[in-house]
Amino acid sequence: TMKGAIFDLDGVIVDTAKYHYLAWRSLARRLGFEFTEADNERLKGVSRMESLRILLEVGGAIATEEEREEMAADKNREYVEYISKLEPSEILPGARDYLLQLRGRGVKIALGSASKNAGFILSRLGIAELFDAVIDGTKVSKAKPDPEVFLAASAALGLPPSECVVFEDAEAGVQAGKAAGCRVVGIGDPNILAAADLVVSGLHELAAKK
Ligand code: G6P
Numbered sequence: 001t002m003k004g005a006i007f008d009l010d011g012v013i014v015d016t017a018k019y020h021y022l023a024w025r026s027l028a029r030r031l032g033f034e035f036t037e038a039d040n041e042r043l044k045g046v047s048r049m050e051s052l053r054i055l056l057e058v059g060g061a062i063a064t065e066e067e068r069e070e071m072a073a074d075k076n077r078e079y080v081e082y083i084s085k086l087e088p089s090e091i092l093p094g095a096r097d098y099l100l101q102l103r104g105r106g107v108k109i110a111l112g113s114a115s116k117n118a119g120f121i122l123s124r125l126g127i128a129e130l131f132d133a134v135i136d137g138t139k140v141s142k143a144k145p146d147p148e149v150f151l152a153a154s155a156a157l158g159l160p161p162s163e164c165v166v167f168e169d170a171e172a173g174v175q176a177g178k179a180a181g182c183r184v185v186g187i188g189d190p191n192i193l194a195a196a197d198l199v200v201s202g203l204h205e206l207a208a209k210k
């Protein structure tokens, strides 16, 4: 049985991918190339600097380390403008209900996200207090598919990974959860998330109907 639940943020609890996309696209346009939504798929679950590396590769652009730092900071400033307007109504369907139901069953809850903006997003959505632990991009250095973030999250809950279930929408995130020794519920396309133990279209499928 599940004693701990570890949730990815982007694409599982809130759809911030669209804001990441808008901010990356404006950077690409300033650099003189287009960045499509299909290209953006490659950035899901990927850290900020690795995302930038992929974007520059797509545009065939070359930048020094210093220029990269500046580009990433510019992108993040624009992204933070978008997420500053996030409201509790933007929580994905069923996510809040499911968190509340798990808490009611005594399941411990952690966040396991690559984002350095995770804490801010949880507070904008008004759900920060539903988490017993928050492991985000400020606390880990190895990006998914490395299991670091989920190992840290289960440790923070005081549980072995085998008693934790990871909820993930990204292929790299599913791999990270399995590598950590957790069971993994994929959120999204069963073809892309084939390595998960179970795939659902969203947390609304798991939240018991009221
Ligand atoms: C999540 C998202 C990625 C994003 C990463 C870093 O994993 O899925 O698209 O690049 O977080 O986010 P940050 O807010 O730190 O730039």
Ligand code: MG
Pocket: 008, 009, 010, 011, 012, 044, 045, 168, 169, 170, 173
């Ligand atoms: Mg995600």
